[in-house]
Amino acid sequence: MRSQTFLRNSLRHSAALRALLRAILFFVLLIVGSPSPSVAQQESCVTCHQALEGRLAAPVKGMDADVHAKRGLSCSSCHGGDPKRIGMDAMDPRAGYLGTPKPSEVPAFCGRCHSDPAYMRRYNPRIRTDQVAEYRTSVHGQRLVRGDTKVATCTSCHGVHPVRAVSDPRSPVYATNIPTTCGRCHADPAYMKGYGIPTDQLAKYKRSIHGEALLQRGNRLAPACNGCHGNHGAVPPGVESVANVCSVCHSATRDLFVKSPHKVAFDRMGLPECSTCHGNHEVARPTDEMIGTGPEAFCTRCHEPGSKGLAAAQAMRASLEALKSRLAEAETLVAKAANAGVEMSDARLTLQEAQTRLIQARNVIHSFNPKQVEAVTTEGLKFAEKGVAAGKAGLAEVQFRRRGLSIALVILVGTAILLFLKAREIERQKM
Amino acid sequence: MAEERYGTWQRWSEERLRLRAIVEFLRHKTVPIHRYSFVYYFGGITLFLFLVQVITGILLLLYYRPSADAAYESVQFIMSKVRFGWLIRSIHSWSANLMVGWVFVHMFSTFFYRAYRRPREFTWVSGALMLFLTLAFAFTGYLLPWNKLAFFATKVGTEIAGDVPLVGKYVMLLLRGGEDVTEATLSRFFGIHVAILPALATVILGIHLALVQVHGMSRPISVRAEREISFYPDFLLRDLAVWILVLALLGTLATLYPWPLGEKADPLAPAPPGIKPEWYFLFMFQTLKLLPSKIFLFEGEMVGIMAFLVGGLVLLLVPFLDVWAQREQQNRWVTTLGILAVAYLVIMTILGLALPAM
Structure with missing residues (x-):
């Protein structure tokens, strides 16, 4: 009986003590924290947490950048509670406080x-x-x-x-x-x-x-x-969905691959499509060396020397190299003429067309069909040839200009000297 | 019989054109020869460059189209498709730059030899006005190819004009034909470049040349002429020879270093970093950059622009301010001021070229 009375008194005292402590804390925070009136009016959560330090102050410090706060939401919108109440009362579970x-x-x-x-x-x-x-x-x-x-x-x-x-x-x-x-x-x-x-x-x-x-x-x-x-x-995308993931962006490449003989072979061997050659997290910048029979070529990993597959790979690489070398020649000639001051914008447009065909051909490699690749590179070669012709014409123009300048300089300087001599002669005659 | 026909033609033309008086005037006009006589060719060179500008400008007009859609392409067409179009356009650009430089050389040589003293005050004033017109020609012509650098340099240039106190905003609107540099600015600059400025230049240059002929060549103070030669044909032949050499220089520059066209202007693209005006405006640009943002109660840029306006006015009134020159005296302070002005222009231009634009 005594013990029950003691317990009841203790509980009553501890409740009274808690209420007293809350009131003191609130007034201390009011004085120490000195929150601005507007904030204090809006949120008691902000008022109190603003004056605290460390972990308890963190939620308020970042509020200005918070997307929710910017849209007018407050602490209680997520954490519940009653921000109109002051002190710890605001965090009353009966007021819907959910906590962290x-x-x-x-x-x-x-x-x-x-x-x-x-x-x-x-x-x-x-x-x-x-x-x-x-x-x-x-x-x-x-x-x-x-x-x-x-x-x-x-x-x-x-x-x-x-x-x-x-x-x-x-x-x-x-x-x-x-x-x-x-x-x-x-x-x-x-x-x-x-x-x-x-x-x-x-x-x-x-x-x-x-x-x-x-x-x-x-x-x-x-x-x-x-x-x-x-x-x-x-x-993580599974073997069967890797290609679908890549094709979200590389759809044209995927379309070519699906129609190629590799699709059937990869499916049969249980290989993921794109990542087999290109890797996954470390997808490297593709190079032309990846195709063909060279030391960096991926084709040799599966295809035997002398096989039809390697012959096709070699043919595709040869088509690419033919276009690349003619394009490089055209670019050098056009750049030389442009550096010498000849207007070469038309030639540059032609070279862009050839460059576009080279990019297309690199993509068409995924058809693994040499004829398809060659069709694109042949088209590119036509533009590259035009570029070479334009570059040569530009350089011929440079030579023409310089020859013309030399002749004009001889005539102009000669005339100037003759005029000086004539002026001097006239002067001498007068003297 | 032939002499009689010639005499008849001479009589016929003399009766109508009165050319003999002009020829006689030029024949009797003399040019003093002394150790500084070479400066007498400077004005002639400037005139020759101006004539080159007129002729090449007219030729460019045959193909140039002043619209945002076609301006760049038309200059590209001139340079790639029109026979010798590249030469005409390059000579026009090179000649413009040489002319701006030479106008300054001509002006300072005239200044240091006090050629503006009585009775040549208005020869100087008309010359100073021609300097301003030359800069206006250069500023308006620079935008016409509608390339990226010209577009943004014009933006900066017209913005600076907008800082002139009281009327700045209106001047900027007037120049741009609106709030921003657009096609309206291009057609406005074109109109100014090919109609308004040439009309003004014709009148002022006419006055300048007429005054030069009337008053003859000025002899520097305290320099004694060794002898004199007649203007026609002695001096004119030498002048002509110099002009031909300048033409040879222009041809060489235009052939070996054709003026580039750059990239087409894109008003929506951000300004390229380090945008600067052409070299002849760099001294102003650099000065405005170095000025503090506030000078006493005024904006730094505004103070700078006011200083340039005052400087322009002082330049115009030099003959009336240098009272010593009117008494045939060479004042040391005036010379020092001239040297300081040259040093300022050169140093600021070099700084403008060397320092990165912000």
């Missing part, structure tokens, strides 16, 4: 709004609302369901306090930041230990033609990790 979600709760936490088309339409009618559904199909999402809390959730990639707009170059999911963002986990061998997947993808990607385009030249159309793996539904 656990990693496993984050997708559902964000999805309360982001999966609600009616709600999201108010802010952006074009925004997608299937991210959470897609996330659940991803490797990240599936592992999270199985209890792996190390996997990426929304905040792992998008950040938190502030969550910046994807179009903000400081956002971790801005196109040029994506490789680093994914690499935070995927390039960390310690973190990835136990998953049994390599951690060199980021390093390889940085060396690839895609990485060079995105990270060095800032071409945001170049694919980052999400370009091939998807973002919210990130999964």
